[in-house]
């Protein structure tokens with residue numbers, strides 16, 4: 037018993053070492069670098085909070101962070117709502133279920149690059165939907181959000197929701213299928229309308245599925261990079277920049293490693309600040 | 325409670341795709357009656373109950389409740405309440421929430437809801453549990469809450485679908501008594517589905533034994549137990565099970581006789597439903613507690629003795645055929661003993677060997 041415990045620990049040692057070196061080591065190094073005056077190459081001259089101060093004053097960074105919050109809030113809520121509606125629809129109309137499930141889940145199997153390009157063409161006023169509408173006679177139709185700085189972020193939301201709603205649907209459908217059919221019967225005998233049953237009885241039973249879906253969506257919000265690159269390349273101007281793209285650009289194109297690592301560290305701290313209480317709460321919930 | 329709450333099922337047919345589950349089913353349930361639907365798993369009991377509730381559409385036939393044709397009414401408009409095997413409580417609501425939610429959605433006055441929940445809770449002794457969540461309750465308590473949710477609906481007809489099947493034996497016995505008491509107190513019509521023949525025999529005013537899309541027998545517990553309509557009912561009801569001897573009827577019409585190798589049983593005193601045919605192949609069924617021993621002329625060898633607490637069951641062999649007898653616990657009997665049996669004619673059940681129907 038005891039020796040097998042030790043054996044297991046020895047077997048896990050490489051994994052533990054890799055985790056320590058790769059994750060903690062590089063994270064620590066990144067944070068350290070963010071306090072240096074590194075430009076193209078890492079340097080060891082400490083400059084204190086200077087990179088962070090210039091980050092706060094950087095208009096592009098401010099736009100990126102604002103975009104991230106706007107995108108995150110809209111994307112997560114829209115994907116949850118749409119995913120739930122799709123799941124409920126499939127759950128009620130069992131016919132051709134596997135077809136619908138595949139169709140809705142299909143976008144998720146593509147990379148954000150493909151999604152981004154596809155929607156870039158669709159929403160391009162000179163190429164996509166607008167041109168089609170004009171061609172078939174709807175000359176009044178006008179949709180140019182992709183090239184309007186004040187609206188472009190919503191087109192990113194649109195593409196991302198199309199991409200991820202199927203995943204939410206799959207997760208919530210599994211949750212719906214796990215609900216005892218007698219609950220539905222009881223609700224009908226009780227005289228609850230279907231919508232009321234969903235809201236008051238079924239939704240509260242799906243909190244676990246919703247938490248899983250939200251977590252997955254949230255990680256793709258934080259990672260948001262490729263969609264912005266493929267769809268708008270951050271434009272027009274800097275209107276659709278996002279933090280991950282800010283980091284990548286400053287790291288590799290603008291040769292400002294210090295600023296890039298400061299941005300990355302800021303993101304990390306923000307995520308930990310949000311995730312830690314959540315994880316703590318989850319753990320406590322599991323124990324009781 | 326509505327003035328009338330009798331239930332009438334008229335020629336109901338239900339199929340799932342090509343599978344016919346109920347076939348031309350007729351059933352009249354009187355006001356305040358306790359009717360038990362008894363049958364093996366998958367025989368269509370729940371389907372019938374759901375059809376009465378309005379949760380399953382009928383393909384043909386009508387359902388009347390309280391003198392109204394409710395075949396196409398929504399469940400909530402049928403004057404019924406229902407209790408489910410899995411309790412089907414709303415897990416995120418408190419007990420009070422579970423019991424009151426339907427009334428609240430229906431827009432009942434607050435004071436009225438409050439009173440009905442309080443009365444139901446007192447009746448079921450769950451007042452202490454009102455603020456708890458279902459996950460904080462035991463199985464027996466959950467089923468009480470589910471019954472409470474049905475009670476507050478103030479319905480004339482209660483439909484219960486195997487409400488005790490998920491409980492352990494002791495709780496089952498306890499709640500069985502409770503349900504019976506509730507029925508007496510409310511005077512409501514109750515339709516109770518179970519596959520447990522003990523529940524059926526103890527609770528029912530009348531039992532409908534179901535199998536193969538049909539009602540096999542409809543009658544009082546005594547009818548079903550003492551005069552089963554066919555061999556299926558005879559086998560399904562009663563524990564320990566009825567014993568059977570295969571044989572044929574004697575040829576002398578003036579003195580009817582059951583004959584099998586090593587067995588001759590005079591049938592004078594047996595209430596034949598129809599005139600027996602001499603030489604007809606029959607199965608004789610007799611319950612273990614009705615077999616007498618001592619001065620009989622049927623020789624039987626004891627093969628095994630099974631003590632059952634208050635009494636014991638002896639497994640016998642008569643020639644080639646097995647039979648069992650129920651004896652007082654103190655009877656000195658052991659494997660290898662020879663008993664002399666007597667099978668009293670008025671306790672016998674004769675079934676046509678081919679069709680299984682009672683003679």
Ligand SMILES: Nc1ncnc2c1ncn2[C@@H]1O[C@H](COP(=O)(O)OP(=O)(O)O)[C@@H](O)[C@H]1O
Nearest residue numbers: 340343345363364365366367368369370371372
């Ligand atoms: N929704 C359904 N779809 C198809 N077949 C069903 C459905 N519900 C029940 N059945 C079938 O109908 C038969 C009767 O089922 P049920 O009424 O639940 O039986 P019981 O309650 O007596 O165990 C079973 O053979 C079952 O397989």
Ligand SMILES: [Mg+2]
Nearest residue numbers: 369370371486
């Ligand atoms: Mg059933």
